[in-house]
Amino acid sequence: MLRSTLQRTTKQANVLIHRRAYHTSSALLSNSGQPPSRQIKTVGVVGAGQMGCGIAQVAAQIAKVQVILMDSDANKAGKAVQFIDTLLKKNIAKGKMTEEDKKSTLDRITTTSDVRDFSKADIVIEAVSENPVLKEAIFKQLSEVTPKETILASNTSSISITKIGAVTNRPENVVGMHFMNPVPVMQLVEIIPSLATSADTLQTTIDLAKAMGKTISQSQDRPGFIANRLLMPYLNEACQALMEGLGTKEDIDATMKLGCNMPMGPLTLADFIGLDTCLAIMRVLHTELGDSKYRPSPLLVKYVEAGWLGKKTGRG
Secondary structure, eight states, rough: OOOOOHHHHHHHHHHHHHHHHOOOOOHHHHTTHHHHHOOOEEEEOOOHHHHHHHHHHHHHHTSSOOEEEEEHHHHHHHHHHHHHHHHHHHHTTTTTOOOOHHHHHTTTTTEEGGGGGGGGGGGGEEEOOOOOOHHHHHHHHHHHHHOOSSEEEEEOOSSSSSHHHHHHOGEEEEEEEEOSSSSSOEEEEEEOSSSSSSEEEEHHHHHHHHHHOOOEEEEESSSTTHHHHHHHHHHHHHHHHHHTTTSSSHHHHHHHIIISSOOHHHHHHHHHOOOHHHHHHHHHHHHHHGGGGGGGOOOOOOOOHHHHHHHTTTBO
């Protein structure tokens, strides 16, 4: 009798636990089976360079959220907004938007040089140069001045998101959000969750990227992620081929563009990205993966040392 009573009680308890677990998991998941994402009303952007400027534009223009564009140089932030204004005027001339659309887009963007102004941001996207020390310092500061629920995203193209998140007080809210250059034109955003990134942080970031009109791919948090793990060795090898005299820069670019149907030759593309950025990524790949095939080309190193960085300096 005692045994049968215990068996019935255990069975009833298991059913109850199962039902509670089912309802709990159902409450946590949306109809698509994904964790519910948080509502993003205000996006902060750190860095008013080419990438930060583009991110601010698509957030304000396409996702139609408030944007706080921050740069330590207040003049640079102001010039970024002027550049966005120029691009929007071109869109009007092409019939892609109205004057009212332009005005509302610009009205959504404010600039600052004070990181404390991110206190009301729902997500902050860092878009500074590919320097691990600088990025970690920024993320440490962001974690001190923003609410703990604020998502901190990095536009890094190669640096460990797990390592960046470890310097903050919320590694579960840190994620990689790698935009392609130029941001308003390129369709892809590469999303990189770290070892600690929570499911709702990941889903919120994915939803924001889609609201910005982007297609997303998701990469493991490994050096270079998908895009630059494949792209940068190709560009580096083109530099090496040029150094060894395999062909002229014109012949190398023409061969890959016309013979392999690439939209742009590798040397032209490296100039467009920035040779300093290419070198920084190659050094991350070489250091973190330890394979000699990722050794930066000496020619690439010399050009960066000379300050010949490509399109942004007028020589590459």
